[in-house]
Amino acid sequence: MRWWLFRLTKLPTLDVETLIMDFPQLIESIQLATSSSNLETLDPQQQAQLYEACDRLRSQCESPLDKTLRLLYTCHQAIAVRLAVDLKLFDAIANRASEDEDGKVRVGQLSEDVKADPKLDHEVTCAIGYSQATYIRYFLIHAIHYGLYFDVLDVRSSDILLPEYFKEKGWKTPDDIDDSPWNFAAGSKCGYFNYMASKPYYQDAFDTVMASPYRRDEKSWLDFFPVEEKLQVQSPSEVLLVDVGGGRGKDLQTFRERFPDLPGRLVLQDLAHVCGTSDIPGGIETQIHNFFDEQPIKGAKAYYLRTVLHDWPDRQAVMILSRLREAMAPDSSLLIHEKAMPETNIPWMAAIGDMTMMTAFSSLERNKNEWETLLKKAGLEVTQFWKPEGSSGQQQVIIECSIHIAG
Numbered sequence: 001m002r003w004w005l006f007r008l009t010k011l012p013t014l015d016v017e018t019l020i021m022d023f024p025q026l027i028e029s030i031q032l033a034t035s036s037s038n039l040e041t042l043d044p045q046q047q048a049q050l051y052e053a054c055d056r057l058r059s060q061c062e063s064p065l066d067k068t069l070r071l072l073y074t075c076h077q078a079i080a081v082r083l084a085v086d087l088k089l090f091d092a093i094a095n096r097a098s099e100d101e102d103g104k105v106r107v108g109q110l111s112e113d114v115k116a117d118p119k120l121d122h123e124v125t126c127a128i129g130y131s132q133a134t135y136i137r138y139f140l141i142h143a144i145h146y147g148l149y150f151d152v153l154d155v156r157s158s159d160i161l162l163p164e165y166f167k168e169k170g171w172k173t174p175d176d177i178d179d180s181p182w183n184f185a186a187g188s189k190c191g192y193f194n195y196m197a198s199k200p201y202y203q204d205a206f207d208t209v210m211a212s213p214y215r216r217d218e219k220s221w222l223d224f225f226p227v228e229e230k231l232q233v234q235s236p237s238e239v240l241l242v243d244v245g246g247g248r249g250k251d252l253q254t255f256r257e258r259f260p261d262l263p264g265r266l267v268l269q270d271l272a273h274v275c276g277t278s279d280i281p282g283g284i285e286t287q288i289h290n291f292f293d294e295q296p297i298k299g300a301k302a303y304y305l306r307t308v309l310h311d312w313p314d315r316q317a318v319m320i321l322s323r324l325r326e327a328m329a330p331d332s333s334l335l336i337h338e339k340a341m342p343e344t345n346i347p348w349m350a351a352i353g354d355m356t357m358m359t360a361f362s363s364l365e366r367n368k369n370e371w372e373t374l375l376k377k378a379g380l381e382v383t384q385f386w387k388p389e390g391s392s393g394q395q396q397v398i399i400e401c402s403i404h405i406a407g
């Protein structure tokens with residue numbers, strides 16, 4: 001069983017250093033920080049560091065009872081968010097807030113806007129903690145699709161059925177893409193991506209979420225990977241970068257905007273129904289391609305795979321990588337843009353991500369060793385793990401790889 005189980009359920013401990021701290025001063029500092037608007041001025045990296053520190057602080061001072069109750073009842077909040085999306089509660093909050101001078105909203109007002117029993121409305125509103133303005137703004141931008149995304153992944157129903165799944169499968173870490181907890185819960189034999197393809201409404205939600213800034217790191221890879229040094233081609237007709245399974249092409253667009261004069265072609269590859277909905281500007285080519293088939297572009301300077309391999313257990317991941325290795329020239333690079341899970345102090349979001357991959361795809365978020373082992377199986381070797389200085393365990397890294405030459 002993977003360590004997320006431990007990470008997500010770990011009970012608090014107190015260490016000696018905590019006991020000898022000046023608690024009144026600590027509490028006062030926290031109150032000062034949260035009552036001023038100073039926190040709004042933090043940059044994303046500082047914000048992530050502070051969040052991790054608070055997470056550790058909470059895990060050390062939360063009582064076992066509080067922790068147990070919080071873990072047990074988190075599912076209520078998750079479903080409340082989904083209900084709020086369906087009720088259009090976020091839109092109602094934003095509308096009402098815009099009418100008020102101080103941006104305040106009374107729960108009672110919302111009952112007039114939302115088609116639900118006022119008591120139910122009140123419960124949902126309180127469960128999502130509506131008073132945080134940034135939260136509401138965030139949800140208005142992302143939630144409709146995000147809510148649908150998690151719904152279609154059937155993570156909640158898959159989670160609820162995990163005890164039955166493990167009982168039936170013998171408490172083994174899932175590693176079969178066609179026999180995941182999601183398949184078990186959905187009663188579906190077809191893979192998740194095929195299932196989505198037959199449901200355009202949900203496919204749109206998924207692709208929108210994939211392209212959203214929420215899924216882009218606090219530090220862009222273009223700032224910590226030496227693009228201009230590593231990605232050079234001799235002539236503009238050569239392929240510079242192929243984004244394999246690139247969704248709607250958000251990453252190639254950003255690349256072109258950042259490096260408009262870097263010579264070479266940029267190619268976006270994905271399945272037909274995804275390519276058909278991408279709206280990318282000129283200068284980026286789109287190519288329908290199933291990454292289990294022979295890679296049609298040979299000898300590109302670099303192939304880029306962002307958050308693709310975590311959707312696949314090792315067997316399929318090796319197949320995808322092998323098709324790329326067959327197409328690579330000795331001077332081609334493969335750039336894998338994913339998490340390399342830390343061994344300790346795993347941020348809870350990263351642990352949740354790992355569990356989601358297991359539930360939906362029988363897959364995982366890999367650590368450094370797991371990446372190296374996987375790549376070796378496909379005849380590739382890691383040249384370097386690139387990661388920005390001081391970044392959190394949640395930050396995605398660039399794993400730069402080349403063809404393994406024996407000898």
Ligand SMILES: C[S@@+](CC[C@H](N)C(=O)[O-])C[C@H]1O[C@@H](n2cnc3c(N)ncnc32)[C@H](O)[C@@H]1O
Nearest residue numbers: 193210245246247270271274289290291306307
């Ligand atoms: C998790 S999304 C990542 C999308 C994008 N790289 C990003 O990071 O936003 C996985 C992508 O793989 C694509 N995909 C799934 N199966 C595929 C296949 N057999 N061949 C090509 N693309 C596939 C999906 O359509 C989706 O766009």
